[in-house]
Amino acid sequence: MLLQGFANRQERADLNSTNLSDIALNRIHDAIYLVDSQLRIKYVNDKACQLMGYSRKEFSQLQFSTLDRELRDIDVVALWWKLSVRPEGITFTSHHTCRDDELIPVEVSSSSYITEGEPHILCVVHDVRELRRKEHQQRLREKQMNTVVENSPDLISRFDLNMRCVYANPAVQSWFGRSERELQQWQLTESVPLGDVGLNFFKLMSKTLVDEQGAESELTLERHGKKRVLHVRCVPEYNLQGKIVSVLAVGRDITRVRQTEDELRAAHQQLRELTRNQEMAREVERKQLARDIHDELGQHLTSLRTGLSLLSMRADEGSTVVQTQLEGLMNLVDSTIQVVRDVSTRLRPNVLNLGLIPALEWLRDQFMKNGGCRCILIAPDEHTVQLDEASLTAAFRVVQESLTNAARHASASNIYIFVKPQPDALVIEVVDNGKGFQVNRVQKNAFGLQGIQERGRMLNGDATITSAPGKGTRIKLTFPLSAPHNSQTEKR
Known part of the structure; x- marks a missing residue:
């Protein structure tokens, strides 16, 4: 052991001397005390001095019960010594009093140590203030999260690996009309024969357990005689070792969203039908107008041009003015006929x-x-x-x-x-x-x-x-x- 060199030194009372064992013990992040049967502190490392605020010389003049006040009781000392000398030793939590009387929460591992035929107790003391602070923060976060979960309108439940419900928030209890105790006795596999909803939820949970990844789906079920739609997402939960231990299922009622989407689709469809009918009616009007222009107006213009042509042939060859006017009228009619054809074609070829x-x-x-x-x-x-x-x-x-x-x-x-x-x-x-x-x-x-x-x-x-x-x-x-x-x- 690291303390063996310390035990064999000639100057055993000198706590400030340095050897290889002392150097090694000073590199440990936990405080180390060596206590004899009279609760006198025989050795401390540097971490103990930093933690408690005493020098090594001051430690040599202290009783271990000065640090751990619970050991001032004779019966407690006897029990602590008895448990510490066992082969497996003992680990317990306590509070040690430092020099300025501050109580420091610690975790103490005590085990037997024999030197020069005398029993000693080697105490490895771990400062757990940071751990307690993190635990407090964790409990605070859990409390805040529980408040959110308990007051969430979403349906939140937790299932173990046997698909048995181990937690259900008030929204789940209200939705299914069951108490928390009744829901915690509910096993998902028992609901599979009840219908498609249970089977689909079972498949969703199974997929989450097998793939160890989140899975989501929509479930449609009847509630109070009305169709309801739930969006359900299942996510795996792991322990500190990275093993899946449960599945958290979160359900959200999206019935109103789906109804709104259906209404919106129906409105869009009605608008498309209206647009289609208007477009088709406009095409019919174009077709009829093109036919009227081409047939009616076109025929009239053609007849007018024919008449002008006949007049032109009958006109006196010496009447140059009349001939010029007739030619101008025929050109105008030709242009009008072309315009009519172009308009008709643009309306509908x-x-x-x-x-x-x-x-x-x-x-x-x-x-x-x-x-x-x-x-x-x-x-x-x-x-x-x-x-x-x-x-x-x-x-x-x-x-x-x-x-x-x-x-x-x-x-x-x-x-x-x-x-x-x-x-x-x-x-x-x-x-x-x-x-x-x-x-x-x-x-x-x-x-x-x-x-x-x-x-x-x-x-x-x-x-x-x-x-x-x-x-x-x-x-x-x-x-x-x-x-x-x-x-x-x-x-x-």
Whole structure:
């Protein structure tokens, strides 16, 4: 032992002498006392001097009972000595009085030590003030946490490794209408046959225990005759050795949140239905107006031009003034007829009556004719794609708006239009090699892109816009070939 060198020294009374054992003992962070049967202190290390405030010389004049006041009782001394001389010794907590009368909480490990045939007690004294402070802080935090848990509206419970409830806060007790004692006797495995809720919760707990990671899910159950939705999260709890010892389950009633989401989705759906109906009604009006302009006004203008032509042929060849006026009127009528055709085409191109592919071919030609960049259409045979009126018009408008945006903003040199029929859907892509843009930074008043996406939803499909600065833009429209909602709306 480290004290053996001290015991064999010739100058045993000199507590201030230094040897190897003394150096080693002074490096220990705990205070060390060597006490004889008369409770006289025979040796202390430097840590004891620092802890208690006495010098080694002063220690040599003290009784151990001066430090530990409980040892002033003869019966306590006898019991302490008896327990300390056992092979395993004794460890206990006490309070030692330092020089300024401050009581220091300590943990003392006492064991027997024989030197020169006389029994001594070696005391290793550990200052536990910091430990007590941490324990106090821990108890304070636990108290604060318990206050939060006890008053939380969330359902909080703890289960051991056998899935038996060991704690349930008042919210759980109120929710299930059971006392804390009843809930603590409840074992989760007993509730599994009760229905899907118990089974799903059992699976959630099992996943947490197996993976030793948090798991969450939503559970739907009946309470007071009403459907309630709980968001439940299970997290593992570990001991100081890092082993899982329990599972904490936290449930939050999100019924109102889900109801609000359902109401919001229903409102959005109603708005989409309203937008769809308005758009379809507007397309019908455009179609009828284009037909009226083309058929009625166009016929009148054509008849007027025919009449003017006949008058021109009958006019006196010598009447130059009349001939000039007639030619001017015919030119004016020709210009008016062209304006009527242009207005009618902008409202609704007649080529739409021929189908999607011819309409896109016409749109491509018009785009390049009006000064657009090179536009290439890659599509199957026109008879391959057959769409109802509403789907045809919506798909055409998406491509038309895409080309318009590209002409205005993209500064592209090439634009490709891909039409890809699939077994149960149609995919249309408009791809340009322009300057591109950041999709998430589009101005809120840029309704062209929003209109493209909304038309995709109107078709029960999806319109996605992919772009990045310097990498061009891709607009992809995907929608089912069967669109029952469109045909039904047409019949109204």
